[in-house]
Amino acid sequence: MPRVRLPIETLYNGILAGKRNFLAKAITLVESALDSDRELAMQLIEKITPHCGNSFRIGVTGVPGVGKSTFIESFGNFILEEETNQVAVLAVDPSSGVSGGSILGDKTRMETLANHPRAYVRPSASAGHFGGVAARTRETILLCEAAGFNHIIIETVGVGQSETTITHLADFFLLLMLSNSGDELQGIKRGITEMCDALVINKADGDELIRAQQAANEYRQALHYFRRSTSDWIPEVTICSALEKTGLDMIKLTLDKFLNQVMASGFFEHNRLKQSQYWFEKELNNYIQHELFKRGEIRNAVEKAKEESLIMQQDPGVLAFKTALNIFQQKKNN
Numbered sequence: 001m002p003r004v005r006l007p008i009e010t011l012y013n014g015i016l017a018g019k020r021n022f023l024a025k026a027i028t029l030v031e032s033a034l035d036s037d038r039e040l041a042m043q044l045i046e047k048i049t050p051h052c053g054n055s056f057r058i059g060v061t062g063v064p065g066v067g068k069s070t071f072i073e074s075f076g077n078f079i080l081e082e083e084t085n086q087v088a089v090l091a092v093d094p095s096s097g098v099s100g101g102s103i104l105g106d107k108t109r110m111e112t113l114a115n116h117p118r119a120y121v122r123p124s125a126s127a128g129h130f131g132g133v134a135a136r137t138r139e140t141i142l143l144c145e146a147a148g149f150n151h152i153i154i155e156t157v158g159v160g161q162s163e164t165t166i167t168h169l170a171d172f173f174l175l176l177m178l179s180n181s182g183d184e185l186q187g188i189k190r191g192i193t194e195m196c197d198a199l200v201i202n203k204a205d206g207d208e209l210i211r212a213q214q215a216a217n218e219y220r221q222a223l224h225y226f227r228r229s230t231s232d233w234i235p236e237v238t239i240c241s242a243l244e245k246t247g248l249d250m251i252k253l254t255l256d257k258f259l260n261q262v263m264a265s266g267f268f269e270h271n272r273l274k275q276s277q278y279w280f281e282k283e284l285n286n287y288i289q290h291e292l293f294k295r296g297e298i299r300n301a302v303e304k305a306k307e308e309s310l311i312m313q314q315d316p317g318v319l320a321f322k323t324a325l326n327i328f329q330q331k332k333n334n
Helices: 007-017 020-031 034-049 066-080 137-146 208-226 248-265 268-294 296-312 315-331
Strands: 056-062 085-095 119-125 151-155 170-179 197-203 236-239
Touching: 007 020, 007 034, 007 137, 020 034, 020 137, 034 137, 056 066, 056 248, 066 085, 066 151, 066 248, 085 137, 119 137, 137 151, 137 268, 170 248, 197 208, 197 248, 208 236, 236 248, 248 268, 268 296, 296 315
Parallel strands: 056 151, 056 170, 085 119, 085 151, 170 197, 197 236
Antiparallel strands: none
């Protein structure tokens, strides 16, 4: 039995009124994989677009065990100390490669923040989507902006160097590290580290405080070699203890300094435009591929090629190339 969705106008009015239940239903709609829901989702996104774009989007990633959820809860509450601020947290949980399920426990781990009247925490499953974010994180950001949230924190899966999609979503990219994660200079990888705007060493308390300060100095020296070519901003390194809520003021100061600099230089708008171009090309490719595979003759050709690959033991790349050529040749002949 098909699921009954609320009318787009009802969702639209509820989102603009800042009603959490309507926002939640809208996010569920845009995350749906059903073709009928996708069409409704695009109608909703088109309708809310004039009310989007007025937030500061902060991406947060980190090494396993770094305490992302604890940090985000502490930092989110710190941002909310300013009464004009509203914070939405979009937390991406890894999906099982076997069952496809996710725990989605971030609302439990961020209980204080989730219960704040000016905060909203939404966990989503990665559902096999690569890059550290969920497939529809971008649309979820837009919905939260339309609902009035002026600070949006995107917590990635946190699995390592592949988490680069966040740079196409966030205005500011924060990388959390630990002081005891090995040789600090050796530990820096050019992939994800050269993309960060700030590197924060968490759990800088107790016996780890001195080690965190030493690690911070080493990271500061190393990050000078990683300066971005598209922005004059030099990544800053700070330390904090999310558990003891120390160092959060310095991180907020770094964010404010960054925002002032990129707004003044025009880089903020330039980066948003580049992100829009990236998502246009990505979504266009996705829709074209989706529509092509809905066609019976193409789906049949693909299934036949899969069967042949088991018998002929061809290289999958070569077989995919030949299959695509055959499909396009048949289309040309027809």
